[in-house]
Amino acid sequence: MSTEKAELGRLQTLLAQVGAGLDEYLRFEHADAFVNRAAWQPRLAQPLPRTGEGIDAVTRELVETLIPNGQPISKPGFTGYIVTGPVTASVLASAAASVASPARYLPTAFNLVEELSLEWLAELLGLGAMKGVYSSGGSVANLVGLGAARQHAFEKIGRDPALHGVDRAVRIYASEECHHTIQRSAGVLGLGRASVALIACDEGKRMRVDALRRALESDLRDGILPVAIVANAGATNTGAIDPIAEIGEVARAHGIWYHVDGAYGLPGILDPRVRGLYRGIEQADSVITDPHKWLGAAVGIAATFVHERDILERAFTQEASDYLEGTLEQSDADEPRIEHSMDDFGIPYFNYGLELSSPCRGVVVWAMLREIGAEGMRERIVRHNDMARELAARCRAHERLELLLEPTLSVCCFRYRPAGVDDLDEFNRRLHRRLVRENQYLPSTTRVDGRLALRPCFLGARTGEGQVEGLVDAILRIGAGLETELSDGGQNADTQL
Numbered sequence: 001m002s003t004e005k006a007e008l009g010r011l012q013t014l015l016a017q018v019g020a021g022l023d024e025y026l027r028f029e030h031a032d033a034f035v036n037r038a039a040w041q042p043r044l045a046q047p048l049p050r051t052g053e054g055i056d057a058v059t060r061e062l063v064e065t066l067i068p069n070g071q072p073i074s075k076p077g078f079t080g081y082i083v084t085g086p087v088t089a090s091v092l093a094s095a096a097a098s099v100a101s102p103a104r105y106l107p108t109a110f111n112l113v114e115e116l117s118l119e120w121l122a123e124l125l126g127l128g129a130m131k132g133v134y135s136s137g138g139s140v141a142n143l144v145g146l147g148a149a150r151q152h153a154f155e156k157i158g159r160d161p162a163l164h165g166v167d168r169a170v171r172i173y174a175s176e177e178c179h180h181t182i183q184r185s186a187g188v189l190g191l192g193r194a195s196v197a198l199i200a201c202d203e204g205k206r207m208r209v210d211a212l213r214r215a216l217e218s219d220l221r222d223g224i225l226p227v228a229i230v231a232n233a234g235a236t237n238t239g240a241i242d243p244i245a246e247i248g249e250v251a252r253a254h255g256i257w258y259h260v261d262g263a264y265g266l267p268g269i270l271d272p273r274v275r276g277l278y279r280g281i282e283q284a285d286s287v288i289t290d291p292h293k294w295l296g297a298a299v300g301i302a303a304t305f306v307h308e309r310d311i312l313e314r315a316f317t318q319e320a321s322d323y324l325e326g327t328l329e330q331s332d333a334d335e336p337r338i339e340h341s342m343d344d345f346g347i348p349y350f351n352y353g354l355e356l357s358s359p360c361r362g363v364v365v366w367a368m369l370r371e372i373g374a375e376g377m378r379e380r381i382v383r384h385n386d387m388a389r390e391l392a393a394r395c396r397a398h399e400r401l402e403l404l405l406e407p408t409l410s411v412c413c414f415r416y417r418p419a420g421v422d423d424l425d426e427f428n429r430r431l432h433r434r435l436v437r438e439n440q441y442l443p444s445t446t447r448v449d450g451r452l453a454l455r456p457c458f459l460g461a462r463t464g465e466g467q468v469e470g471l472v473d474a475i476l477r478i479g480a481g482l483e484t485e486l487s488d489g490g491q492n493a494d495t496q497l
């Protein structure tokens with residue numbers, strides 16, 4: 001069947017079948033997909049079908065083979081990296097938009113909500129009247145913010161870097177805990193990854209402002225053009241928040257673009273206990289956040305905020321093309337009224353970043369905020385920060401657990417301290433591997449001051465009650481087991497340290 005006729009009038013039934021499969025998935029009773037791969041790999045790894053099998057067969061395969069063998073990310077016990085399963089409002093909104101508004105241009109209900117949701121986010125997250133644009137994730141959102149920074153720095157010396165490129169040595173200042181997408185952005189923007197100066201942090205993993213000043217002054221003496229200073233509002237490794245107001249003062253004193261990376265941590269501003277750490281953020285020139293992290297959206301949604309979007313337009317200009325703007329320019333100038341949604345593009349987000357075609361992302365943010373409101377979001381953020389604090393308290397209370405860094409947000413870095421074992425990194429690596437194989441509590445690891453740390457990041461809308469206790473109990477049980485095996489002579493090859 002080469003048309004969509006098979007589907008006409010059946011979407012409701014088909015979506016209900018997929019929905020039932022997803023409800024089943026959300027019970028989290030299936031085994032890990034990788035463990036189970038013999039059951040699905042041969043079924044899926046098929047040659048290109050010569051003829052179609054029809055929509056019912058596809059739906060069945062989705063429900064029976066793909067969904068049960070998806071990722072563990074949505075599980076309540078998943079606390080690895082900084083990624084989460086989407087909340088229901090996000091799933092519904094994306095499904096609705098994918099059919100009813102496949103792109104974000106044209107002045108439709110979805111285009112309105114794209115802008116409205118950006119305004120809501122700015123208000124929710126303490127950014128005042130800053131204007132935003134969505135993109136696919138923090139990687140692109142940082143690139144968009146730093147593209148504006150590049151534009152700002154070069155326009156000040158009379159050059160349009162988007163048109164002519166860059167012609168001199170530049171510097172971007174970020175802490176040694178910055179996300180590596182800062183370097184990648186510098187690479188993509190033609191500034192060079194090596195142009196990112198990594199500024200030392202204090203013992204709390206916050207940028208040292210004295211070190212920033214020294215690096216900046218030395219570069220200025222050498223004639224290097226500063227492009228941006230980047231602060232973390234929630235470092236990926238530890239959740240640390242750089243001294244935002246102080247760094248902002250340095251940036252302002254030198255007229256340097258100030259970019260704040262709040263991909264993960266910006267929503268932390270909703271927690272009154274840490275709100276003060278974000279003071280001055282509304283004065284940054286660009287700020288990013290990822291609704292697909294702490295706010296619970298499905299992956300594929302970040303936002304970059306600036307004070308005026310003109311600079312984005314200059315940084316990401318695309319030449320007008322006949323098949324888009326060209327058609328509107330030729331429209332009858334005597335009659336500029338908009339009578340159909342195709343008479344106008346609506347807000348031209350495609351001029352503010354990298355993407356022309358792009359899904360409607362605002363509708364997801366709008367739906368999540370409509371569902372639980374600012375207050376519901378605040379409660380969730382506070383709950384996650386509570387979980388990190390509860391875990392830290394348990395580490396302090398137990399002789400076998402060592403807290404490696406006091407949590408600022410919802411990340412807690414700690415490790416197991418066995419008696420009489422020298423290689424703590426190797427011990428904790430083994431412990432982590434065993435924990436993950438049990439498939440219930442799934443943190444990831446990182447390094448804090450060179451030491452291997454277990455690093456749960458409490459982020460999921462489904463995580464809460466009993467999770468910290470369960471995680472700690474599992475770690476203590478596995479750690480004690482490993483200790484016993486070691487003192488029994490390490491017969492088991494897996495226990496050899």
Ligand SMILES: *Cc1c(COP(=O)(O)O)cnc(C)c1O
Pocket residue numbers: 082136137138139140142179181234235236261262263264290302
């Ligand atoms: C996750 C993260 C990024 C990258 O975001 P993606 O959405 O994964 O592209 C950038 N900066 C920080 C601080 C992050 O935590």
